[in-house]
Amino acid sequence: MSKMDLALNVNGLTYEIKVEGTATLADVIRNEIGLTGIKLMCNEGDCGACTVLMDGRPVLSCMMLAIDAEGTEIMTIEGLADADTGELHPIQASFVERSGMQCGVCTPGMILTAKALLDENPEPDEDDVRAALSGNLCRCGNYQRITECVLFTVQEMKAGE
Ligand code: FES
Ligand code: FES
Secondary structure, eight states: OOEEEEEEEETTEEEEEEEETTOBHHHIIIIIIOOTTSOOSSSSSSSOTTEEEETTEEEEGGGSBGGGGTTSEEEOGGGTSOTTTOOOOHHHHHHHHTTOOSSOSSHHHHHHHHHHHHHHOSSOOHHHHHHHTTTOOOTTOOHHHHHHHHHHHHHHHHHTO
16 A cells, blocks of 8 residues: 655654555554554544544544644643653643552543643533543543542642642
């Protein structure tokens, strides 16, 4: 199959690569660009593990063609910490400090989905958090701690204002 030219903006950098027209965004970012923070659990749109932010909104990268992402700004978990200092985003720090992850496979998708929520609604309540994360499955069943991590982040961010 002949390949197509693709310019993909990921975490603020533009990658010019050749891809098959049928390649998913998840596979291209993981295998061609080498950012393996995207996890593939179901690979069919059911679990949210492959979530990335596209222009600030969560999308399932296993369900999207890479060529359809051209012209957008993609963020993966690797782009979330401060690029200059390496300081973790408050949601990441909260997951580390408060045991928000067990095996960690769902974690990048959970954190990016939570980031999109907090960008849109900086003061969500527990129902808002659970609703926002409802498309992200955790096979370890760590939902309570994940929810607590996001709510703790909300408190931390409020206290830091
Ligand atoms: S791996 Fe994409 S939704 Fe499960
Ligand atoms: S921590 Fe293992 S899938 Fe969520």
